[in-house]
Amino acid sequence: MRPQARPAAAAELALLRQALTALHPVGDDDWALLAPLATAASFARGSALLRPGDPARTVFFVLDGLLREFFADDQGRTSTRRFARAGDFSGSLADLLSGRPALSAIEAVEDTEVLQVPWARFEDLAQRRPAFERAARRMTERLYLQKTLREHEMLTQRADERYRRFREAHPDLEARVSQHHVASYLGITPVHLSRLRAAARSAPPAAAPPRRTRRARRQRA
Helix, strand or coil: CCCEEEECHHHHHHHHHHHHHHHHHCCCHHHHHHHHHEEEEEEEECCCEEEECEEEEEEEEHHHHHEEEEEEECCCCEEEEEEEEEEEEECHHHHHHHHCCCEEEEEECCEEEEEEEHHHHHHHHHHHHHHHHHHHHHHHHHHHHHHHHHHHHHCCHHHHHHHHHHHCCCCCCHHCCCCHHHHHHHCCCHEEEEHHHHHHHHHHCCCCCCCCCHHHHHHHH
C-alpha cells in the first residue's frame, strides 16, 4: 500500500523549484502550472516506491532520506545502479519513457520524504512550456552522462579502483548503506568488499607533496 499523499509545504516546493531552476530557469507563470501537481509523501525504510513489473508513473524529488534504484533477478539477487539523496530526482527514466512494466525497482534505504509529480502531467507541461522541455532535456543529459561514466568504471576499472572512486564521490554513503548494497553497486561480493575495506584501513596515509622553499619557487620562476 502506498503512503497517503499530503499537500506540499511552501518550503518543500521551494526546494523543488530550486532544483528545476538549476537545470533551466523556471518563471513564475510556468511554476504556477507545476506547483499544484506536486504532492508530498513519506516512505518508511524498506518501503518500495516502484516494483519490477509495475507501471512507472511518478517522478520523485527527494527532500530528505535516501533511495536506492536497482534491478532484481528471479532469485531475488539485486544489482544497485544508483542512489538518490536529498536534492536528487528519481523515478527510473527508462521505465517512465518506455511505458512498459518497470524493469527497475526503487526502495527507501532510510525513512524518506519526497515530492511526487505524475509523469504524464509533467510530460504534458513539457510539450506546452519550453522551460519544462529544456529542464527535462538537461535532466536526461545529466543522467546519460552519469550512466556512461558508471559503465566506463564497471568495464575498465579494477574493483579496488571502483571502491576508491565510490568513497571519493560519496563520502557519506558508506555509513548510511548496508555492505550488501554497496557491494552490489560496485559489482562485487560482500566478502570482496570486506577485503577492500580492510586494505583501505591498513593503507598508509597519502604523503603530502613536498613543500617548496621560497628559493625553489624563485628558481622555478
